[in-house]
Amino acid sequence: MATRCHGPAVVGEHAPTLRRRELAARLRALRHESGKTIEEVARELLCSPTKISRIETGRRGAVLRDVRDLCRLYDVSPAEQEQLMSLARASKERAWWQGYDIGATYRTLIGLESAATAISDYQPTAIPGLLQTPDYARALIEGAGERRTQEIDEQVKLRINRQRILDRPDPPYVSFILDEAATRRLVGGHEVMAEQLDALLAACERPHISLQVLDFEAGAHPGLPGSFGIVEIEESPASSIVFVEGHHGDFYLEGSVDLKRFRRIFDQLRSIALSPKNSVDFIAAVRDRIRPPEHS
Numbered sequence: 001m002a003t004r005c006h007g008p009a010v011v012g013e014h015a016p017t018l019r020r021r022e023l024a025a026r027l028r029a030l031r032h033e034s035g036k037t038i039e040e041v042a043r044e045l046l047c048s049p050t051k052i053s054r055i056e057t058g059r060r061g062a063v064l065r066d067v068r069d070l071c072r073l074y075d076v077s078p079a080e081q082e083q084l085m086s087l088a089r090a091s092k093e094r095a096w097w098q099g100y101d102i103g104a105t106y107r108t109l110i111g112l113e114s115a116a117t118a119i120s121d122y123q124p125t126a127i128p129g130l131l132q133t134p135d136y137a138r139a140l141i142e143g144a145g146e147r148r149t150q151e152i153d154e155q156v157k158l159r160i161n162r163q164r165i166l167d168r169p170d171p172p173y174v175s176f177i178l179d180e181a182a183t184r185r186l187v188g189g190h191e192v193m194a195e196q197l198d199a200l201l202a203a204c205e206r207p208h209i210s211l212q213v214l215d216f217e218a219g220a221h222p223g224l225p226g227s228f229g230i231v232e233i234e235e236s237p238a239s240s241i242v243f244v245e246g247h248h249g250d251f252y253l254e255g256s257v258d259l260k261r262f263r264r265i266f267d268q269l270r271s272i273a274l275s276p277k278n279s280v281d282f283i284a285a286v287r288d289r290i291r292p293p294e295h296s
Helices: 016-034 038-045 049-057 064-074 078-091 104-113 134-144 149-167 180-184 190-203 256-272 276-290
Strands: 118-123 173-179 209-214 228-232 241-244 251-253
Touching: 016 049, 016 064, 016 078, 016 104, 038 049, 038 064, 064 078, 104 149, 104 228, 104 241, 104 251, 118 256, 134 149, 134 190, 173 180, 173 256, 180 209, 180 276, 190 209, 190 276, 209 256, 209 276, 228 256, 241 256, 251 256
Parallel strands: 118 173, 173 209
Antiparallel strands: 118 228, 228 241, 241 251
């Protein structure tokens, strides 16, 4: 029987998405070590190659029977099989976001955010979701149209619940870069926007948050194509992703080349954006100009 050591199972709290991806990575590594192809494994297990591929990429959860059969095929030790079975059980735990009607890509993002140790978020047109006030979020979602009132209520609740990761005892370190346009667009009107900018200023006082504004004077820059976020997980680097948003749908990238490219882009944006201190002054000045007279 082969003996292998891939490290202990990930045991972070409330992260079934992370556990599913950790399990997927370890099953993929075991197959590579066995020298078997996906097609050969599928023939042995009497299933489709697509099923094995989706299990190995974390896009499909592995049931206990799948894990047991794969462990037997790869001849893993009893101790490692129990670790993998534990990951499979943990990946099936119900997470708070599973009660919402959201797509698989967004669900993956929220799941990995819950286990993140660092997040880098660039937004060219709107305030980042992790920093939005309820009124701002509602106005933004309503502005997008095509949603009923109940759906809007649910989406606002979801967006605010995402922000709980910032209140964890061990919150991720989050670096935000937002374009000047995001601070000036009057989403929800003067009062809502002024309160939103107040919330940004309050966030800047938190030690695990860095916020920089990319002002118009920066000119052309590598972030012009659109928004993106990088979710980093120190205990499971293979689960780090780049989340890209767009009108044609959201998607995530997880290859090392893509991660390296977007990290480089984010570093470039950070180098040309206003410093955190100057960004605070900038946001305060914008807020003072748009605040309704009765609140002056």
